[in-house]
Amino acid sequence: MTNTTAPRVTFAAAAPKAFKALIGFDAAAREGLDPTLVELIQIRSSQLNGCAYCLHMHVSDARKAGEDEMRLHMIAVWREARHYFSAREHAALALTEAVTRIAGGVPDEVYAQAAAQFDDAELAHVLALIFTINTWNRLAISTGKVAGTDERRR
Template sequence: MSTTTTRRVKLANVVPDFYKAMIEVDRVSAEGIDPKLAHLVRIRASQINGCAYCTDMHSLDLLKLDDNQQRITLLPVWRESRNFYSEQEQAALELTEAITLISVDHVPDEVYEVAAKAFDEKELAQLIALIITINMWTRVGVTGRMEPGHYKP
């Protein structure tokens, strides 16, 4: 990764209507999803995409919901620590990774099938929307070089 002293644009300041629309998409995409599950998904996609700001933000939000720090710490290696995550969470994390890394395997049928068994159709649609949305946010964070440590839940 190259570092630069070039000032990065802040989308919220320069294109506020776009940014407000993103906030609305974020709100709608999380409707009906358990908040703890939503933050696990957001953290995992943020980790994969290298967005320190989003990883920090959603980790703090999850901790505020009285979740366990150990679940956050083990999230990058969730497959090796499955006993910390429910079957539904595991299915969501697998789908999160597949959608986030879409160019690798194009969301394999077997990953989708596991998620489709763990969630009803509406929940699955909301989960997919949430995953797409956090991937959008991480692109804002990484492109803008947003730094962790400034978010207050």
């Protein structure tokens, strides 16, 4: 993989309607979800996608919201650190991994585990959140966003 320092398109300025639509979809996806769960999903997807920009942003946001530092360290190995996360969080993290790595599809057991932890509306919002963070990851990586910059999702 080749990284570049060459300037790339500023997506928000070049495609404002698409950017605003994505912000709207993201806001709608979060509706009714626990903010802690939202950050866990966004962090795990960003780890899997190798998006340093989004990972930095969401770890920082989780810290500001009071997330436990040890839990943040354990997200990448959540299966081996099960006692750090609730059953709902396990289900959401498993679903996040399956949807982010969609090539093999979402296994029935992963979907059933999530469906057992979330009602239909919550499950739809969790899925929508996974869709949006994957889109944000791809946008940040494709447009060369740099982790730790002040510019958020532009």
